[in-house]
Amino acid sequence: MAVLVYTENWDGSFKKLSFELVSYGANLANMLGKPLVVLSIGNVASAELEKLGNYGARRILSLADPALQVFDSQAYTEAIAQVATREKAEVVVLSNNNLGKAVAPRLSVKLKAGLGAGISKLPLSTSPFVVYKRAFSGNAFAHVEIKTPVRILTLAQNSFGLVENPGTPSIETISVSIDSALVKTSVSEVQKQTGKLLLTDAEIVVSGGRGMKSPDNWGPLVELADLLGGATACSRPVSDEGWRPHEEHTGQTGKIIAPNLYIAVGISGATQHLAGVSSSKVIVAINTDKDAPIFEAAQYGIVGDAMKVLPKLVEAVKEIKHK
Amino acid sequence: MKILVCISNVPDTTTRVRFVDNNKKLDTNGIQWVINPWDELSLTRALELKDDPANGIQTVAVAHVGLVSAEPTIRKALAIGADEAFRVNAEPGDAYFVAAQLAEVVKANPFDIIFCGIESSDYNNSAVGGMLAEFLGIPSVSSVSSINIMEGKPVLTREVDGGRETVAVPVPFVAIVQKGIAKEPRIASMRGIMTARTKPIKVLEPVSIEPLTSVQEFELPPARKKCTFVDPENPKQLIELLQNEAKVL
Ligand SMILES: Cc1cc2nc3c(=O)[nH]c(=O)nc-3n(C[C@H](O)[C@H](O)[C@H](O)COP(=O)(O)OP(=O)(O)OC[C@H]3O[C@@H](n4cnc5c(N)ncnc54)[C@H](O)[C@@H]3O)c2cc1C
Numbered sequence A: 001m002a003v004l005v006y007t008e009n010w011d012g013s014f015k016k017l018s019f020e021l022v023s024y025g026a027n028l029a030n031m032l033g034k035p036l037v038v039l040s041i042g043n044v045a046s047a048e049l050e051k052l053g054n055y056g057a058r059r060i061l062s063l064a065d066p067a068l069q070v071f072d073s074q075a076y077t078e079a080i081a082q083v084a085t086r087e088k089a090e091v092v093v094l095s096n097n098n099l100g101k102a103v104a105p106r107l108s109v110k111l112k113a114g115l116g117a118g119i120s121k122l123p124l125s126t127s128p129f130v131v132y133k134r135a136f137s138g139n140a141f142a143h144v145e146i147k148t149p150v151r152i153l154t155l156a157q158n159s160f161g162l163v164e165n166p167g168t169p170s171i172e173t174i175s176v177s178i179d180s181a182l183v184k185t186s187v188s189e190v191q192k193q194t195g196k197l198l199l200t201d202a203e204i205v206v207s208g209g210r211g212m213k214s215p216d217n218w219g220p221l222v223e224l225a226d227l228l229g230g231a232t233a234c235s236r237p238v239s240d241e242g243w244r245p246h247e248e249h250t251g252q253t254g255k256i257i258a259p260n261l262y263i264a265v266g267i268s269g270a271t272q273h274l275a276g277v278s279s280s281k282v283i284v285a286i287n288t289d290k291d292a293p294i295f296e297a298a299q300y301g302i303v304g305d306a307m308k309v310l311p312k313l314v315e316a317v318k319e320i321k322h323k
Numbered sequence B: 001m002k003i004l005v006c007i008s009n010v011p012d013t014t015t016r017v018r019f020v021d022n023n024k025k026l027d028t029n030g031i032q033w034v035i036n037p038w039d040e041l042s043l044t045r046a047l048e049l050k051d052d053p054a055n056g057i058q059t060v061a062v063a064h065v066g067l068v069s070a071e072p073t074i075r076k077a078l079a080i081g082a083d084e085a086f087r088v089n090a091e092p093g094d095a096y097f098v099a100a101q102l103a104e105v106v107k108a109n110p111f112d113i114i115f116c117g118i119e120s121s122d123y124n125n126s127a128v129g130g131m132l133a134e135f136l137g138i139p140s141v142s143s144v145s146s147i148n149i150m151e152g153k154p155v156l157t158r159e160v161d162g163g164r165e166t167v168a169v170p171v172p173f174v175a176i177v178q179k180g181i182a183k184e185p186r187i188a189s190m191r192g193i194m195t196a197r198t199k200p201i202k203v204l205e206p207v208s209i210e211p212l213t214s215v216q217e218f219e220l221p222p223a224r225k226k227c228t229f230v231d232p233e234n235p236k237q238l239i240e241l242l243q244n245e246a247k248v249l
Helices: A016-032 A046-054 A073-086 A098-110 A219-227 A236-240 A271-277 A306-322 B037-051 B068-080 B095-108 B128-136 B190-196 B236-244
Strands: A002-007 A036-041 A059-063 A089-095 A114-119 A129-135 A140-146 A151-155 A170-174 A186-192 A204-208 A231-234 A261-265 A282-287 A300-303 B002-006 B009-011 B033-035 B059-065 B084-088 B113-117 B140-150 B153-160 B163-168 B173-177 B201-204 B213-219
Touching (some): A016 A046, A016 A089, A036 A046, A046 A059, A073 A089, A073 A098, A098 A151, A098 B095, A098 B140, A114 B213, A282 A306, A282 B236, B037 B059, B037 B140, B037 B173, B068 B190, B084 B095, B113 B128, B128 B140, B153 B173
Parallel strands (some): A002 A036, A002 A089, A059 A170, A204 A231, A204 A261, A261 A282, A282 A300, B002 B059, B002 B113, B084 B201, B113 B173
Antiparallel strands (some): A129 A140, A186 B163, B140 B153, B153 B163
16 A cells, blocks of 8 residues: 655656655655655656655656657556556545646546545545545635545645655666557647746746736836746736737636735736636735725735836845845 | 537636535525536637538537536537537536546447536536546547647647647547637527527436545635735835745745
8 A cells, every 4th residue: 555646757857846746745645654655757867866855755666668758648547557556556646737637537537546636735534535625716625525445636736835854765667568559649749838937836926917008018027027036927818918928827717826925916806817826825916906806815915006016126126135 | 520529517707606505515596607618618619620611520519417407508508509419417426427427428429529628617626538538448638728620630739837739649539628729719699599499409317327526515715814005105015024924035
């Protein structure tokens, strides 16, 4: 019996979400009194794999198979299911990111294991096994009982945080048997967003709405995000208009994020927008309209014109950084 | 080619949800029910593909697992332009249950492309599409932000963390769609509303499947603290509060 965590890598390196998953897995394993097993797929150097040891991984399985070079949801499901069965995993944890959302439901059917998707905490109880997850797009939370002996969980990003628990892991190279005919996905083009922080991984996000007025006004907003070491985001109309790239769209129909700090500039705070950002730990709103609904969600607010307030904020941050 | 769009019936996205029955059930009083936003966009894209004869799409059908109370939502999909509808007459137990029922629909009525939304705005499970594909043993492409038919073959764009990829898979497959798939949802025309009345909704009885999960209770998010306002002339104060009070900088 074990807790199995699958963690993705990007060209051989892990990101914050990988360490968060391992932190979660280690705590869950501890709660259940079972060992944690971490699975990595692809070519990852041992020095990189060892970094997972900082967050509680003591046993890492490293799997590189030609059938898993392209991401095919059926093949990945098959591989993870084989490892889960071999390790007698009673919980399999993946990220609630694009890959996790693609694989977890398939895995649930394959292993006939109930799925808890987008969970943000350790289980509320382990017998019965009850998880806590967002529902109604952040307008509520649900306590969901998973009734099967094996469970699949996907962890919402930035919900659990990193928990250091350093140690040296053992690394085993493993293999699975996957018929290459199972791989049906062919990839003809890859566009990479290189070097940039993943919006879903960012701890600070500065986001602009229609109140930014034009695509030419984003200079100070981007500068503020850079100075704070954060990422930039936007509301849906802004990406629909093409003022900002689609990857930045947050909300019900865009990305769901949970940074420590979310600064909403010229965003009215429609329910559908809040659906994507309401799990942020602190929300700051800058808006000319003192009655804008965003101030109901915000902990700090400035009623004022973004064009005037943003440059002053940039100056204030620079000043504090100098000290 | 034939396209099936799986639709979920959800409270309008501006609904302030409330619960009854010791927080076990959604209070459906006064709720406006709509087609799940993703499913509405999928349907729009399916119809756009059908509009171009070169794509060779013969039918666009919709399928829903739910009770008769959901029929207005299904009629709406027919009014928007779907040719026919399937309704599996059962309370949608959990995602596993719904996907198992949809799988039976597809086994009895084969489709080439099956659209599912990346999530349903009520339970936010992102589950039905992948589960359906696994039940059917066919490929699924997730986080799909565009789909076109090129020389008779579907070509898709999928979002991956940190980029996007252009991919192809052989039919039949499940496309699990997200933002980008269509710009604006198509709205029903007067004529669409009239013809929808005579379009068939095939009602099927469910197969016996046990859900794997159940909701024990719901809770509302904790109330937010009141907003502290900072003088717009002195944003430095904001930075200080974020550093010293909120401790997020
Ligand atoms: C099914 C569905 C799904 C949706 N999904 C999403 C989603 O995922 N994400 C999303 O964001 N929206 C979504 N929407 C749209 C949502 O309802 C709102 O229309 C949208 O969020 C509004 O964007 P906004 O706040 O940028 O613009 P507006 O609502 O136009 O607000 C602009 C704000 O800027 C303020 N302002 C104006 N000038 C200034 C200035 N100089 N300085 C400071 N403030 C200023 C105004 O007071 C106003 O509050 C969805 C809608 C539907 C129906």
